Amino acid sequence: MTKTTSTRAQTILLVEDEAELANEIKIELDRLGYLVRTASIAEAADAARVGDAAMMIMDRIVFGEDSLKTLEVLRKEGVKVPVLVISALSSIDEKVHGLKVGGDDYLTKPFAMVEFVARVEALMRRLDDVRTTKLRVGDLEMDLIEQTVYRGDTKIDLLPREFKLLEYFLRHPGQVITRAMLLEEVWQYHFSLETNVVDVHISNLRKKIDARGVPSLIVNIRGAGFMLSANA
């Protein structure tokens, strides 16, 4: 699986005062090949300033202190390190606030580790803001200007939402994408669902983009979500 390729010696700073959760996070990310260092808010901020962090994971409230304040300061100073905010504060207002002051993603506790890892991977592999006009995986090509999708020579007609869905997968090839991520990014729905609507949308998309006789481009990752095979 993709996990064998992820031996990147990049430091992820973890600001989290719940020792057990911090430990679990560290073990999981270690296993994926990331270097994780736990830090206080001040330490993390200093490391980020000198470019010593590939990413920061911040608990919203650490030892009674609001870490978003530090984040806001960092962003004002122009520090661009990707930041994932994790928090027990789950209202949409809090989420919006977290993203507004400079968080790149906001995950509410309690979360499943697969969800957490997917968010971390998405941020770690986030492409720098390159203005790509074409996205491609194997013989599937999407033209963002023309708003067209081709599989080989065959043009594929997609509904607007299906187009957005596929675009999201193409922007994150080889990464685990959770249902919650799709809901947030493709539909802008910030609530959890008790139905498998997303799976139905994926299966409809598959029917349109998959070619006969070859495995589907989008695979199910059990207990986690979906993934667009990078080397199809």
Add this chain to the structure above:
Amino acid sequence: MREFFRSSAVRVALAFVLATTVATTAVFALVYFQIGAANEARNRLILEDEAAKSVNRSIDELRNAFEVRMTHDLRRLDYAALFGADRKILFGNIDVLPAISLDGKSHYVTASRAPGGDNRLEPAIFVARERPDGTILLLGRSLLETLAFRRIVQSALATGLAPMLLLALAIGAFFARRASRRLTTIHDTIALIMKGDTHLRLPVRSRNDTIDKISRDVNLMLDEIMRLLVQIKGVSDNIAHDLRSPLAVVHAQLERGLESSGDEQLRTVVKQALTHIDKAMLTVSALLRLADVEYGPKSSKFRPIDLSAICTDLFEFYEPLATSKSIHMTLETQSPVPILGDGDLMREAVSNLIGNAIKFTPEHGTVSVSVTQEDGRPVVRVRDNGIGVEPGERDKIFQRFYRTASGHRVPGSGLGLSIASAIANLHDFDLRFDDNDPGAVFEMAGRKK
């Protein structure tokens, strides 16, 4: 005793006594001054008039008139005398001309010798006027009567005030004692309620005074608190139950895992355990979500949103799911239906309704969504012809964790409708259930302004 004086009832009683004293004294003072002044003004006029009329009478006439006056008309004139140009007495009942100007106007003299020869001094009003023949006419009126009247008023006040004060004090003390007794009862009752006798209520009499009104309000508040307490207890029981079941299963599974012989068996057990943990997390997340909504965004943060657009968006989102279950889905909108609200929350509420409808509708059923304006009120209806809700369960479905007997087979936190209802409430909307026979209609309508 200090305690007694500090009680507000006693203070009220004392204030009552003070007020009574001030008011009574004021009335007496008014009578006192008013009567004196009116009497004096009238006397002055009479004297001046009399003096003016007497100026041109002959001396004999005057002498006669004086005698008649002195003997018959004591009420009006107390003093009458004629003095020569040399200011010596010619006749009359006063020997010395008082030191006043001879201008025919009345003057107040503090102490003049009383007529009749005894040496009493009394206040009086005099008018002196020079006649054409050089003689001086002096008329006067004693103020002794007015003074006596004033003295009567004074002594009336003195003798009347004391018993009246005592009476006011007694009445005040009586009411104060009664009020403080009631307050003490209320105080003691509240203390008992705080100690745990939650069934106790404050006494309310039929008379409906302020204390009764407040007592009744407090009782209502206590009832509401008790209702909430019972509800919270029910909710905690439900939470405990909803979390205990998956935890018990996980516990059993993990135990089995420990004893398992092979990797494969262990893996299966762990997977099953994870599923149940996920279920527990779903419950916890939904609960947190509910708390967020209930203590969540204030309406000051509401913005204009279009219910019609929200429903259309959700319809398109859910339609593939319905199609996959061979459920026919229809949408009726009247675009746009603007309201003030939180778009994310409204989306969540309607999503819960549509998701539920699809969940509880069997294959080949129909789910229809409509957004309309009725009498200026925005109304969202989600109608299905699925299994519906048993009549006995209809008022329970909005309660937390309530899942209908048939709904227990369908996965979910049991909080979806509670969340939708809380969101509706936040927006001044009512979420209601109606029977669709068969199936259910959930109607979310703006309240009448």
